Amino acid sequence: MSVSESFEPTETTDESRPLRERVADNPGPARFWLLGTAVLIALEFGRYIGWVYQLVGAVKYVIGLVGLIPSWIGDSVGEATVPIVSYFVSDTITLVLLFGIAVLVTRFTSWSAVDQFDIGLSDRIVRFLERAVVTAILATLAVLLAFTPVGGLVNGTIDGVFNTLSSIPTLTSHEVISNQGHRTPGGGWDGTFLGLSPAVAWGLRTLLVYTYALTVIVWSWKGYTIFRDHYRQADWTPRDDTLRRFRSHYWGLFGLIVVLMFIVTALWAPAVSPTTADQNIASPYEYEIEYLNDDGEVATVTPGAANLGSISTNQNTVGPMSYDDYDRWAPLGTTPSGQNLLTHIAYGAQTSLVIGLLAIGLGGLIAVTMSMLTAYYKGIVDILTVLTSDTIISIPAFLLVMMLSVIFGDHPLAEPLNGGLLLGLIFAFVYWPGMWRTIRGPSLQVAEEEWVDAARSYGQTPANTMRKHMAPYIAGYIMIYGSLLLGGIIISTAALSFLGLGIEGSTPEWGRLISDGRQLVSTPSWHVATIPGLMIVLVVTGFNALGDGLRDAIDPEADTGGADDTGTAAAGGGG
Amino acid sequence: MSHELSQEPIATETDVPTDSDGDVMIEVEGLKTYYEDGGLLGGTPVKAVDGVSFDIHRGETLGLVGESGCGKTTLGRTLLQLEDATDGEVRFDGVDITTLEGDDLHEWRRNAQMVFQDPESSLNDRMTIGEIVREPLDVHEWETPQARRQRVKELLDTVGLQREHYYRYPHQFSGGQRQRISIARTLALEPDFVVLDEPVSALDVSVQAEIINLLEDLQDEFGLTYLFIAHDLSVVHHLCDRVAVMYLGNVMEIGPTEELFTEPSNPYTHALLSAIPEPDPTVERDRITLHGTPPNPRYPPAGCPFSTRCPARIRPAEYRDLDDELWNRLNTLRELLSERQRADRSVRDRLRAAVGKDTRFGTVEETYDELFGDLEVPARVQSVLDEIATLARDHNESEAIAVFNEAFGSVCDDEPPAYHDMSDGGHQSYCHRHTDEYRSPDAVIENRHG
Numbered sequence A: 001m002s003v004s005e006s007f008e009p010t011e012t013t014d015e016s017r018p019l020r021e022r023v024a025d026n027p028g029p030a031r032f033w034l035l036g037t038a039v040l041i042a043l044e045f046g047r048y049i050g051w052v053y054q055l056v057g058a059v060k061y062v063i064g065l066v067g068l069i070p071s072w073i074g075d076s077v078g079e080a081t082v083p084i085v086s087y088f089v090s091d092t093i094t095l096v097l098l099f100g101i102a103v104l105v106t107r108f109t110s111w112s113a114v115d116q117f118d119i120g121l122s123d124r125i126v127r128f129l130e131r132a133v134v135t136a137i138l139a140t141l142a143v144l145l146a147f148t149p150v151g152g153l154v155n156g157t158i159d160g161v162f163n164t165l166s167s168i169p170t171l172t173s174h175e176v177i178s179n180q181g182h183r184t185p186g187g188g189w190d191g192t193f194l195g196l197s198p199a200v201a202w203g204l205r206t207l208l209v210y211t212y213a214l215t216v217i218v219w220s221w222k223g224y225t226i227f228r229d230h231y232r233q234a235d236w237t238p239r240d241d242t243l244r245r246f247r248s249h250y251w252g253l254f255g256l257i258v259v260l261m262f263i264v265t266a267l268w269a270p271a272v273s274p275t276t277a278d279q280n281i282a283s284p285y286e287y288e289i290e291y292l293n294d295d296g297e298v299a300t301v302t303p304g305a306a307n308l309g310s311i312s313t314n315q316n317t318v319g320p321m322s323y324d325d326y327d328r329w330a331p332l333g334t335t336p337s338g339q340n341l342l343t344h345i346a347y348g349a350q351t352s353l354v355i356g357l358l359a360i361g362l363g364g365l366i367a368v369t370m371s372m373l374t375a376y377y378k379g380i381v382d383i384l385t386v387l388t389s390d391t392i393i394s395i396p397a398f399l400l401v402m403m404l405s406v407i408f409g410d411h412p413l414a415e416p417l418n419g420g421l422l423l424g425l426i427f428a429f430v431y432w433p434g435m436w437r438t439i440r441g442p443s444l445q446v447a448e449e450e451w452v453d454a455a456r457s458y459g460q461t462p463a464n465t466m467r468k469h470m471a472p473y474i475a476g477y478i479m480i481y482g483s484l485l486l487g488g489i490i491i492s493t494a495a496l497s498f499l500g501l502g503i504e505g506s507t508p509e510w511g512r513l514i515s516d517g518r519q520l521v522s523t524p525s526w527h528v529a530t531i532p533g534l535m536i537v538l539v540v541t542g543f544n545a546l547g548d549g550l551r552d553a554i555d556p557e558a559d560t561g562g563a564d565d566t567g568t569a570a571a572g573g574g575g
Numbered sequence B: 001m002s003h004e005l006s007q008e009p010i011a012t013e014t015d016v017p018t019d020s021d022g023d024v025m026i027e028v029e030g031l032k033t034y035y036e037d038g039g040l041l042g043g044t045p046v047k048a049v050d051g052v053s054f055d056i057h058r059g060e061t062l063g064l065v066g067e068s069g070c071g072k073t074t075l076g077r078t079l080l081q082l083e084d085a086t087d088g089e090v091r092f093d094g095v096d097i098t099t100l101e102g103d104d105l106h107e108w109r110r111n112a113q114m115v116f117q118d119p120e121s122s123l124n125d126r127m128t129i130g131e132i133v134r135e136p137l138d139v140h141e142w143e144t145p146q147a148r149r150q151r152v153k154e155l156l157d158t159v160g161l162q163r164e165h166y167y168r169y170p171h172q173f174s175g176g177q178r179q180r181i182s183i184a185r186t187l188a189l190e191p192d193f194v195v196l197d198e199p200v201s202a203l204d205v206s207v208q209a210e211i212i213n214l215l216e217d218l219q220d221e222f223g224l225t226y227l228f229i230a231h232d233l234s235v236v237h238h239l240c241d242r243v244a245v246m247y248l249g250n251v252m253e254i255g256p257t258e259e260l261f262t263e264p265s266n267p268y269t270h271a272l273l274s275a276i277p278e279p280d281p282t283v284e285r286d287r288i289t290l291h292g293t294p295p296n297p298r299y300p301p302a303g304c305p306f307s308t309r310c311p312a313r314i315r316p317a318e319y320r321d322l323d324d325e326l327w328n329r330l331n332t333l334r335e336l337l338s339e340r341q342r343a344d345r346s347v348r349d350r351l352r353a354a355v356g357k358d359t360r361f362g363t364v365e366e367t368y369d370e371l372f373g374d375l376e377v378p379a380r381v382q383s384v385l386d387e388i389a390t391l392a393r394d395h396n397e398s399e400a401i402a403v404f405n406e407a408f409g410s411v412c413d414d415e416p417p418a419y420h421d422m423s424d425g426g427h428q429s430y431c432h433r434h435t436d437e438y439r440s441p442d443a444v445i446e447n448r449h450g
Ligand code: SF4
Pocket: B266, B267, B268, B304, B305, B306, B307, B308, B310, B311, B312, B313, B314, B412, B417, B430, B431, B432, B433
């Protein structure tokens, strides 16, 4: 090209370098921010490692489940035919699964055999061979892990490392600021943080949790502004406008705050609760606590026994902001079985969050994938999806949820979280057609845009076209609908527990509290049902407000100001 | 027969190259693109492109004009394999690209690109200009990422934007600038052939000329071959070496621009050109008004595609003396009858007719009154009309149409015309009137509308 000759190739302008180099040029702001981040992480390091460990556990669980698929299918085929067939079938399916993983691995690594070797085969064949090799490596690894002691060894090491690291005390752990202790005959407190009363110690810790969370949020925002002001190459992006619109949307901000508090409560449930769920709810007879008994002596009791003496019913009550007879602080009172209500609510938030996120995440994923496929390919895919979703929608959602939770009641999937996992999956299955319907219009619309055709005209793959040119336009819609639906899922979970169909056993759940306390509303133990009820209302309103805010922020039509500051930005271009 | 005929132009064009420097780059032969939108049920397809043949020479600009909905955009998209051809061939340097698949198609796509009509819609506004222009390079893994960025900046320069625009977003640009970005993306892979789908029609008049000039400069600089789709004939006149005129999925006339504009052969071209405001007021040119709308491309006429509206349509000898106005009315009647025939296929309409409620077309009497009430109808015409009315009243439309055709039809309604050479320069027209039996379109139009 003649134009390329008029510029020396050395003229690499500053702007076209990766982020790392841009930071190296002006390290001040980034260093400042990273330092702060390091401090924040260090303060809660053990807790973060604990979360990672839980994630690893979840991944292992999923891998375990997927690993069962080949033998399930193999066995059923074997039963129907000759047993020996089952081995072939399950091995084939294993290989197919591993090949799928290999495809993902090769897609997400930049190295490619196609660039490295020129062996005169077509690109397609080379790519296939490459994947076959990766599959073989994966299969060897899998055999090694499953049938030799290596697997156990690896597992044990991982567990050991995580256990050690996650037991490091953190700023907000019970070990650092303890609210568990007993009165002394002299009128003071023993065993608590600095000898403070449990109420004050608990209050301090809770305050620290929310302050810490707030700092993290503010610091992340700060990080974004530092990036924007010092390192971002574009001086304006469409996202800036979205953020600006959201920042002046007070109803949306209210929703965001409520939702963030809900999430923080769920994540820091052990720190927010006066006592852990394990000690108070799950295995109360495996711990011992000390208290000052009526005779003025320090005695020992199991929390289980203590719970029996602290029940909130129509006769006795341990109300909000009070101590029970065992010197235990109950900020929100106790339940009819004498457990700490705040512990229940904090851990119950965890349950709701897991179910909600699983349902929205998985359902949203299915909905977005299907909407991309149907909008891009139309035709038969579209018709089949319409049929499937119409079938699911035609059954009343709540009825379907009840049916499925009864059907799968004894399935291994119903074990984690006392059915919480199963419930999340059921909600995902029941609600994806609704989500798909809401984003169907926008996806069809974006598929008609000429930039999708343009992408096709220079040979962009369908998958990349959907990801780059269609999905970003759908993301906003799914976020809005997702946050609206999340409120609904929290209510449905509670409603199921209320009916006795949902989560049972030792997993705390808000709906069960309401169910347990509903006869006590007019008694001194009013708090049992009222507080969780109010929490549900607040959280659901919060999610709805957030959805509203997002909708207005994403919709540029709602924009009134600020258009002129960008309109002239490119005036130098001519044309 | 029509297939045979449609091959004829290719033979002549390859034998007699029109441009002095013109070797053939693209040969289109009997190309058809039908849309099936009935889903599982099939149904009658929309015949967007219904058998066209022409060549595009290396380095030339071929204009493609016609009313909206005539299939010109579909034709352009089919040439780029954005639509699947139903039938026929598109040979690009001798290779039939309608059969390409997989890696071959992917490779070929480098050679042919498209500039889209609406710059608002052709750029993904969640991506920066740099990402947009770079994407074709990324897709084809062109050299190194570093080199790609460099190339994008050069391209921005080439199309008259600035290198700093790399990190801006489409929102920050005007329509004309956006079209420049779109052109930069088109050029990224150094294509040989570019389809320009009405590239300036969405822009302000003041900006149009700049973009047209840019396109001309780029053509000279990079030796591009253009297919310029447009409905603005003055732009076509200015920019194109040759022009093809499309109507209802068919090329009605094709030839060197100057010749076609000064001496149009086909009645449809006459009508199109008469709609351009005459720059020279002393030249007397009457505007030929076309009656009605183009037929539904699902049900094109059996003969010449233009036969339902043609101002020069061949009339049967015995009715040649009829008034022009009466002919217009007769054509309208024919349209109505075929519409009724199609609508009557719906069960609901048939039921309504059976219980005495007439369908949405009103009664035959009303129609007749509206069409012929204010005209003097000769008795021999009236008798045919009466016969048709009787049949139509019984909802026997196909029979009614047969009677109509028997009386008023001609070769235009029955047989597709052939391409006739108008000059040595590859100027061809698709009309029965170029045979010796009939008077030429010019004479007839002069006579009927002059
Ligand atoms: S063939 Fe007949 S109807 Fe068609 S353009 Fe020629 S004169 Fe008109």
